Amino acid sequence: MSDSLLAAAAPTAAPGRISSWSLLLGNRLAAIGFCLLVVLALTALLAPLLPLPDPNATAPAERLQPVLSEGHLLGTDQLGRDMLSRLVWGSRVSMAVGFAATIVAALIGSVIGLVAGYAGGRTDNLVMRGVDMLMAFPYILLALAIVAVLGPGLMNALYAIAVVNIPFFARNVRGVTLALARAEFVDAARLSGKGHLSILATEVLPNVLPVIVITMSTTAGWMILETAGLSFLGLGAQPPQADLGSMLGEGRAQLFTAPHVSIVPGVMIFLIVISLNLLGDGVRDVLDPRLRSGALMRPGPRTEVARNRNRPENRAPDAILNVEGLETGFSHNGQYAPAVKDVSLHLRAGECLGLIGESGSGKSVTALSVMGLVNSPPGLIRNGAIYLNGEDVLAMPEAKLISCRGSRVAYIFQDPLTTLHPMHPIGRQIEEAIAAHQRLDRKHLRERSIALLERVGIPEAAERARHYPHQLSGGQRQRVGIAMALANDPDVIVADEPTTALDVTVQAQILDLLRELQEERGVALLFITHDFGVVSEICDRVAVMKDGRVVETGETKELLSNPQHDYTKRLIACVPEIGQGREFLSRVAPLFRPESRS
Ligand code: ADP
Numbered sequence: 001m002s003d004s005l006l007a008a009a010a011p012t013a014a015p016g017r018i019s020s021w022s023l024l025l026g027n028r029l030a031a032i033g034f035c036l037l038v039v040l041a042l043t044a045l046l047a048p049l050l051p052l053p054d055p056n057a058t059a060p061a062e063r064l065q066p067v068l069s070e071g072h073l074l075g076t077d078q079l080g081r082d083m084l085s086r087l088v089w090g091s092r093v094s095m096a097v098g099f100a101a102t103i104v105a106a107l108i109g110s111v112i113g114l115v116a117g118y119a120g121g122r123t124d125n126l127v128m129r130g131v132d133m134l135m136a137f138p139y140i141l142l143a144l145a146i147v148a149v150l151g152p153g154l155m156n157a158l159y160a161i162a163v164v165n166i167p168f169f170a171r172n173v174r175g176v177t178l179a180l181a182r183a184e185f186v187d188a189a190r191l192s193g194k195g196h197l198s199i200l201a202t203e204v205l206p207n208v209l210p211v212i213v214i215t216m217s218t219t220a221g222w223m224i225l226e227t228a229g230l231s232f233l234g235l236g237a238q239p240p241q242a243d244l245g246s247m248l249g250e251g252r253a254q255l256f257t258a259p260h261v262s263i264v265p266g267v268m269i270f271l272i273v274i275s276l277n278l279l280g281d282g283v284r285d286v287l288d289p290r291l292r293s294g295a296l297m298r299p300g301p302r303t304e305v306a307r308n309r310n311r312p313e314n315r316a317p318d319a320i321l322n323v324e325g326l327e328t329g330f331s332h333n334g335q336y337a338p339a340v341k342d343v344s345l346h347l348r349a350g351e352c353l354g355l356i357g358e359s360g361s362g363k364s365v366t367a368l369s370v371m372g373l374v375n376s377p378p379g380l381i382r383n384g385a386i387y388l389n390g391e392d393v394l395a396m397p398e399a400k401l402i403s404c405r406g407s408r409v410a411y412i413f414q415d416p417l418t419t420l421h422p423m424h425p426i427g428r429q430i431e432e433a434i435a436a437h438q439r440l441d442r443k444h445l446r447e448r449s450i451a452l453l454e455r456v457g458i459p460e461a462a463e464r465a466r467h468y469p470h471q472l473s474g475g476q477r478q479r480v481g482i483a484m485a486l487a488n489d490p491d492v493i494v495a496d497e498p499t500t501a502l503d504v505t506v507q508a509q510i511l512d513l514l515r516e517l518q519e520e521r522g523v524a525l526l527f528i529t530h531d532f533g534v535v536s537e538i539c540d541r542v543a544v545m546k547d548g549r550v551v552e553t554g555e556t557k558e559l560l561s562n563p564q565h566d567y568t569k570r571l572i573a574c575v576p577e578i579g580q581g582r583e584f585l586s587r588v589a590p591l592f593r594p595e596s597r598s
């Protein structure tokens with residue numbers, strides 16, 4: 001099952017976002033497809049009300065009149081029947097059969113997929129092997145075989161087309177259901193005493209619905225083509241009834257003497273199918289929340305920087321990394337809002353600077369801005385400069401900036417389970433990090449990665465290098481993350497809450513390791529955390545962030561003993577000491593009540 005289907009299965013609508021409609025109509029091709037389809041469908045629907053001659057009335061005297069002849073806008077066919085009338089009535093039949101087949105296939109296929117995916121195990125196996133058997137035949141052949149058994153006729157063509165399309169729905173829906181059936185919210189529903197049927201209908205189905213709609217919109221055009229194909233072969237609509245396929249088939253004999261008889265229905269089939277496909281692609285983009293949040297765009301390789309940014313001087317030329325007056329924000333629906341404002345920090349070689357603040361205060365946005373890693377869109381660096389060894393990162397050419405990532409500035413993230421690739425052994429991933437910047441042969445790559453694993457304290461490194469991330473403990477995974485950050489001997493390491501996901505004893509070990517490595521290699525460390533206890537362990541200096549701004553900076557010892565800003569005092573008060581018990585909570589909780597906030 002593909003990722004995009006899974007993503008599409010996630011709930012989509014959220015307040016404040018662009019509505020699906022405006023997003024769909026903002027996609028020009030989809031809008032064209034939608035308008036075209038509405039016009040065609042309305043014409044077909046209103047056929048009985050339109051002033052059209054009887055589509056089946058023959059007039060041998062007026063055979064094969066050309067297009068634009070008097071009384072017959074699109075000419076007549078070999079029996080003198082009016083082509084315009086036959087076209088409108090024929091489109092009506094073709095579309096009705098195509099859409100009906102789509103609905104039947106979607107209904108049956110989705111039920112099969114839901115049941116198989118939800119039940120799992122033997123039921124799943126049995127049902128899906130049946131579906132596989134259907135898929136094993138070329139499906140036009142299968143449709144032909146079904147019609148051959150049932151006998152020619154429009155209804156039988158409809159059944160045949162619906163049957164051969166069931167597997168597409170069954171497979172797509174089953175894949176998404178399989179993942180959903182093991183999700184926590186389904187477990188919760190089960191524990192709350194809901195029955196299987198009600199879980200399927202109220203918990204799973206709403207999440208699968210986007211997938212069903214996407215599959216419908218992308219296969220409807222195909223089904224209309226198949227209907228036309230069967231009628232063309234004489235297995236669908238029977239004379240004198242018109243449908244687009246049978247009109248095409250009858251016109252074949254006159255292809256050279258009166259080409260309009262086959263070209264007119266041919267163009268109609270083309271228009272219907274192209275409008276459906278354009279609309280289908282648009283619907284898929286809109287229902288995929290990932291495509292949606294980026295307004296149908298993928299983030300670029302670096303954060304966008306405003307051209308007219310205010311670019312302050314480098315006031316700390318001796319620092320290895322100096323962030324000056326940084327303002328990074330996000331635009332949504334054309335509205336820009338800053339997330340961090342006027343942030344200035346500097347970091348000297350071998351120094352550890354702590355960046356501390358509550359969740360949402362802008363620490364990660366600051367850290368990611370350093371190497372242009374904030375996603376754009378929606379991210380934008382509006383103001384400021386970032387000097388790495390005196391050179392402004394924001395003015396660097398793209399290739400140079402990318403080559404600096406990992407080699408001069410490396411990152412350690414909070415949750416290594418999401419940053420490590422689940423399908424590759426950890427040794428390979430470290431080798432990959434080295435190979436991104438250094439030309440080494442396989443043997444040396446292996447030796448280096450094992451040496452790194454040993455250095456960060458993974459026992460039996462040679463053996464462990466072959467293990468996958470899920471075979472390691474949380475602490476070990478974070479050690480692998482640190483090894484990857486060290487792989488190219490960077491000057492600066494940015495560690496974004498590297499110990500937040502770990503328990504206290506492992507946290508202490510990782511902090512020890514980081515401090516040791518920092519002293520041994522002389523790297524500068526920008527250490528992000530929300531915990532003053534951790535800061536006092538490892539940092540030389542601290543910057544305190546609140547609501548996107550740095551409110552206080554200073555030497556750790558001084559700042560801890562004599563905090564100036566109210567907010568810093570409160571953060572320090574949050575570090576519990578053993579033996580305080582209840583008193584701790586009663587002391588801290590009032591500090592963070594809304595009315596006590598500045
Ligand atoms: P933290 O200090 O917990 O690391 P962040 O730096 O991640 O906080 O977030 C700072 C602010 O930026 C938050 O208000 C958050 O909502 C906002 N923000 C972060 N990423 C995005 C994004 N992709 N789009 C919009 N706003 C974002």
Ligand code: MG
Binds near residue numbers: 496
């Ligand atoms: Mg963060």
